[in-house]
Amino acid sequence: MIKSQTIGPVLVLAVEAPRLDAALAVRFREEMLQHLAEEPGRVVFDFSGVTFLDSSGLGALVSVVKRVxxxxxxxxxxxxxxxxxxxxxxxMDKVLQVRGTVDEAVASLAAE
Amino acid sequence: MPPSDDRPAPEAAFLLAVASDLENVRLLAEAACRALAPVLSDEDLIKVEIGLVEAANNVVLHACRGRGEHSIRLSCLLRDRTVTLLLEDDGVPPDGDLNRGGAPADGTAIDGAAVLCDGTDDAALPDGMAECGRGLWLIRQCFSSVHFDSQDGINRVWLRFDRGA
Incomplete structure (x- = not known):
């Protein structure tokens, strides 16, 4: 469900689940935390592969963000x-940092 | 594309019945979106899908206790500028006196259904970093009114959406 790649100093985790919903939320959280276990300093979550998100999926995302x-x-x-x-x-667009594309997200982190 | 008022609106359409499993909520949402795509704008369709999924998740997790042994039926009624989705399940009725409310204004539900929201709800949004608790709040945001009734072993939730509201 999660595909990872490194672009410069930034870890990019692409979510490959068209519907991130209650049926998938627990698995999403577990897989994300596995990828983040080494505590990278700069991370992008690429949601371009997610076409629908329900409150359970959103809750799982918030849980991941709080953990890291x-x-x-x-x-x-x-x-x-x-x-x-x-x-x-x-x-949540006021709570989390959101950019348009992977390139823009990576650039915003690389500039820090 | 915006909805066209020139299209004939069917009185009612049964959409789907599924086992009460979270995996099947997607099927309900897809059936509703297919049925409503010709009459709702993209923006309205997204809100209906979000609200319906939250309501169906609640049915599976609470009325059906997360088990797939019950069934959930979804119907859709179109009347003038109002879309009403009806979710029915044979799960456990909720505790309390939810079935003592007023009848829905559009006459699509039976008398005595409880009003879960009527567009005047001002419940607070859960904290931004809360990991749960947004479901009912979202249902209230996405629909104009929500009614609930439980009789003869069937729970019914009417989700009313006013097009272009």
């Missing part, structure tokens, strides 16, 4: 329309 907050502040990118709507409704 002590060593990094992930930047999200690639939000599709339904995911953007979920972020807007829940105001």
């Amino acid at each position: 907050n002590h060593h990094c502040k992930p930047v999200l990118c690639g939000l599709q329309p339904a995911v953007r709507t979920m972020f807007a409704l829940t105001r």
